[in-house]
Amino acid sequence: MNCAKNAPAAPQPLPNLSLEDKNTFGLPAIADLAYEITSPDQLPELIASILKAGVVWRVLGGGSNVVLPSLLAGTTLIMGISGKEIIDSNGQFTLVEVGAGENWHDFVAWTLEQNLPGLENLALIPGTVGAAPIQNIGAYGADVAEYIDSIEAFDSKNQAFVTLSKEDCCFAYRDSYFKQNPERYIVTKVAFKIPKAWKPRLTYADLAKQFSDNPLVSALEVFHAVCKVRSAKLPDPKVIGNAGSFFQNPIVDIAQYENLLAQHPNLVSYPDATGTRKLAAGWLIDQCGLKGYRSGSAGVYEKQALVLVNHGGATANDILELANIIQGKVRERFGVELQIEPNIL
Ligand SMILES: Cc1cc2nc3c(=O)[nH]c(=O)nc-3n(C[C@H](O)[C@H](O)[C@H](O)COP(=O)(O)OP(=O)(O)OC[C@H]3O[C@@H](n4cnc5c(N)ncnc54)[C@H](O)[C@@H]3O)c2cc1C
Structure with a gap:
């Protein structure tokens, strides 16, 4: 009887792999060398060889939270472990x-x-x-x-x-x-x-509104409601490239929050678990008149100012230049620093 565990097949090298359809922004990007990882057992040897060669590496999942440069040097590991x-x-x-x-x-x-x-x-x-x-x-x-x-x-x-x-x-x-x-x-x-204990979470206005007269709502109903609200609010990356929220909601201390509220009584914010205050980044951007703003092929989504979109043909530089304009305007108007949410690879 052969008790040896079958070794997983070594991942195939994929040189000059286009990642354009592997990032939801739809940015043109070529990976110098990529591997699809389908088993954890493939990693020790592969990582050892990457480290020995001294090349840079990174992991790519669904590419929905990244801004990819036109060329990804070194090795890109595409995560494909299932189960x-x-x-x-x-x-x-x-x-x-x-x-x-x-x-x-x-x-x-x-x-x-x-x-x-x-x-x-x-x-x-x-x-x-x-x-x-x-x-x-x-x-x-x-x-x-x-x-x-x-x-x-x-x-x-x-x-x-x-x-x-x-x-x-x-x-x-x-x-x-x-x-x-x-x-x-x-x-x-x-x-x-x-x-096992479950109760619906309906604190967000979009869900609270839908279920105010239905306290016995099921998880499946919440699931469908979330899908419906998201589909109506967020651009579908298959139609228009984006990475969801481009900025984090900035967290400010209570003194700064009260100061901002005095100047902007309509300020949209949420209490934070740590006693600080989370400001709605989309509202800040919208107040700067940037909803729908375009800079070349990159733009601010017309229905949700927190989302930056690729109108077609944008590069990482176009997206980052637009982000820089937005950060500058928000800083100037509110004295608040917006942090980019996606990972700039
Ligand atoms: C339309 C849209 C809506 C979105 N809505 C939300 C939302 O509501 N809430 C939210 O939080 N996010 C949201 N996002 C962002 C995104 O979907 C999430 O961050 C998601 O978890 C990214 O998964 P990914 O597999 O695409 O990661 P990738 O974009 O491929 O990678 C993201 C980062 O994680 C690293 N990484 C990926 N996989 C691994 C791994 N296995 N091991 C180590 N590092 C890894 C990558 O190196 C990279 O730095 C949205 C994005 C889009 C396009």
Whole structure:
């Protein structure tokens, strides 16, 4: 009997790979050399050879939160590890393990098919499961961190697989330990702990309005409502290139918030868990008269000022120049610094 584990096939080198259809902005980009990773076991040898050669590298998931340069030097690892499995269930929670390359929205839909409500407010966020913890994706009052139990990743620094607990991941608003340590970890698997106790989260006006007369709303109804609202508000990347919100909502201390409110009584903001205040970046941009503004082929989406779009033929430079104009106007008018949300690779 041969008890040896079958070694995974070495990933095929993909030289000069076009990433134009692998980033939701639709920016023209060529990867010098790419590999599609379909098994964690492919990583140790590959990373060792990349480090030995001393070339730069990065991971690409669904390309929905990146601004890609026209040429990506070094090695690009395209995450394609699949699989989802319920591994434990008791009276309080269900534990689910998911491969980093699974599509996020499909995973959310699958949890509902398995009668595991909880993630429905995060429906229709593009991208992969492995990227979800990187910026701690969030929408409609929920953050993915709340549902994460642990993360399996390959640590390129120590050239070993590690399992990081939720606490190790240092999750914060659109932030994590992974984001703070770029080019170190490759997330291969995410374990989700989904509580059995469930109640709908309808604090956001769009959802509250729809369900005010339906307190017995189901998770599936919330899921469909979230999909509908998002489809109406956000541009479909297949139609017009974009990376969702281009700026984070700036967090200010209460003194600055009160000062701004005195000058701008219509200021849109939300209370923050840490006692600070989160300003609506889209409102700030809109107030600068920039909704629908165009700079060459890059523009501010006409229905939502927080989203920058590629009207066709834009490059990373066009997008970043436009971002710079917006940051300057918001700084000048409100004294607030806007941070770019997507990763500039
Ligand atoms: C229309 C639209 C709507 C959006 N709405 C939301 C929203 O509501 N909330 C929200 O939070 N985000 C939103 N986003 C942003 C985006 O969908 C998320 O950030 C998503 O998690 C990115 O996943 P991805 O697989 O596309 O990552 P990519 O864009 O491929 O990568 C993003 C970053 O993560 C790194 N990375 C990716 N995979 C791995 C991995 N396995 N291991 C290590 N590093 C990795 C990359 O190197 C890169 O730095 C939206 C984007 C679009 C286009």
